Amino acid sequence: MSGEYSVEAVVLESRKLGENDRLATLLTRRHGKLRLVVRGAAKPRSKLAAVTQPFDCVRLDVWRGRTLDGVKGGEVLHSLRRLRSEPKALGCAYCLAEIVSYLGQEGEADEPLYLLLLTCLRALSAGVLELLVVVFFIIRASRVSGFYPVLDQCVRCAGELEDESYLCFGHGGALCRLCAGDVRGDGASMTACERELAGNLARVHPRNLLEYEEDEDRLRSMLGLFLNYLEYQLERRVNSRYFMDMLE
Amino acid sequence: MPAFFAPSMARLIEELSKLPGIGPKSAQRLALHLVKGAEEDVRSLAEALMDAKTTVQHCSICSNLTDSDPCEICGDGSRREDLVCVVEDPSDVVAMERTRDYDGLYHVLHGLISPMDGVGPDELRVKNLLDRLREDEVQEVILATDPTVEGEATAMYLARLLRPLGVKVTRIARGLPEGGDLDYADEATLSRALRGRYSVDSG
Known part of the structure; x- marks a missing residue:
């Protein structure tokens, strides 16, 4: 150039x-x-x-x-002017933009991340449930950036996961009860329902988000879990996460 | 860069380059100007800096920068006490005063909510504003933050916070600049101006 x-x-x-x-x-x-x-x-x-x-x-x-x-x-x-006049959507847009500013690299094209961001901002602007969009974004951004956690089997022993598992940030995936026993460090428990929801959101087509129905409490708990996971992988705080509720 | 200068000169350049809008080159130019200038001028500048630093404080009412508390504006009995204009920083007060059209009081936030920098309401002078509105007989609050995303976010947050207090909350209008040419207006500004149109009958 x-x-x-x-x-x-x-x-x-x-x-x-x-x-x-x-x-x-x-x-x-x-x-x-x-x-x-x-x-x-x-x-x-x-x-x-x-x-x-x-x-x-x-x-x-x-x-x-x-x-x-x-x-x-x-x-x-x-x-996406509407985003700037809807407090909750604005708070979420800030969160998305901040995460992208950490994931994006100068001079290195990342079209999947670009398209993901644009899709999610448009979804926020179109009135899709804000929590759903942010959780969807974090899960898909983790996948695009290569640190989506292993959730379909124990990341340590490859064994089957029971209803309760432990998402170990350091291991980059869920641990079965046996393997989680002697593990210390950052992570949080994750139920089969939450693993299933993460798997569904990792696959769902963005255009189907508008019809996607999910319990807000579960989404909120997923948001906290995946934001903590993302912060661990990025080794930095996502400042705007604390503003999502404040601007509501 | 300062390695080519005497240590005291290098220190001066370094200190000057910490000022907003002053890069290394400008700092070097300013430093050279100062050391070449008359000693009396430099002393006067140093005294002015120290004097401002020791006497300027925040007004206990509006948080604007002032030499005396309350500030000249808050202490002016001829101004409307039922009208408060909320601005980002002291330079906005100066801009508003230049209009000679506003005779209410001010409240200076000293910043805007900036989620990505972790700057929230606790870092701004929002609590003082709420205390003031609870105690004083304010009828209307004008939110005059910048028409940027941070300015809008701050205005939205404040509007939500002030609503339960029963005061009228207004936002400054946005649109075309005075004397501007419609041809040269950008789409966003023009669209804003269209949405904010008013009936010519009502003026």
Whole structure:
């Protein structure tokens, strides 16, 4: 790439940079995570601010800079404006964007992650149950990124799992009662129902999420479990998890 | 970079480059300007910095930065005490005052809710606002946070929090800039302006 280039991307965040500029972090379809300077975005007449609003899917023309590239112009391909006016959906969108900002690598294309993020943001915007979307996203993102836990058999002895099992974060999967006996460390108990739900969400087609019916309490417990698992694998905290309920 | 400078000069450059919007190059330029300048000017600057640091405090009512408590605005008896405008930081108070159209009081949050940075209401001056609304006779709260996602999230959170207190909660309007050309407006702003249209009869 030389001179100028175009990217299709989802805006993950946009933060202040100096007096008038902003720094936008995006997950692009072809170039992985990308940070771009948006010159003059803080000024009321800036057209660039509108094409770098978080959670929108955009196509941007980019100029090449010495340290950071910058936005020259662009258009909004899918505006998910509704997300920004629905508190609960907004809290969940933040959570998704933060997870993606940790999973995405600069300069490494990750189209499956890009499509997953876009699908989930659209689902949130379309009014699909927020908890369901976030759990679905975390499970699918774990799979796309290669650390989806082994849940169909004991990850240690390959034996059959009973109703109660132990999701061991360090082992990257569920342990049977026997194997879990002498294991210490991060993890949590996981029932057969929860393992089944995770398996179903790992397979379900996103378009069927709208008709998917699931108990909210179970989803909430799954969300906590899988967020803890994800934080362990990423070795960092997902700050926005604490805001999902607050913005509700 | 500062390795080519005398240690005291390098330290000055390093300290200046910690300021917002000042990169290493600007810090170097400022440092060179300061050491080349008259000693009296540098002393005056140093005194102004220390003076501001020791005397500026938060107003106990609105949390704006002030030399005296309460601040000039909160202590001004001619202003409407039933109207409070909530803004992100002190520079927004200056911007609002420049309009000469607002005669109510302010409340400065000193930040916005930023979930990805872990900045929540506890890190902002939200509790002071609630205490103030419970004690004072405020009729309307204007949420004048930035029209960004963080600004909207903060406004939504505050609106939900203030509703049970029985005060009228309003949000500043969004749309086209004064003197702007419709041709050059972006889609999001134009769409906002359309949704916020008003009847010309009512002005």
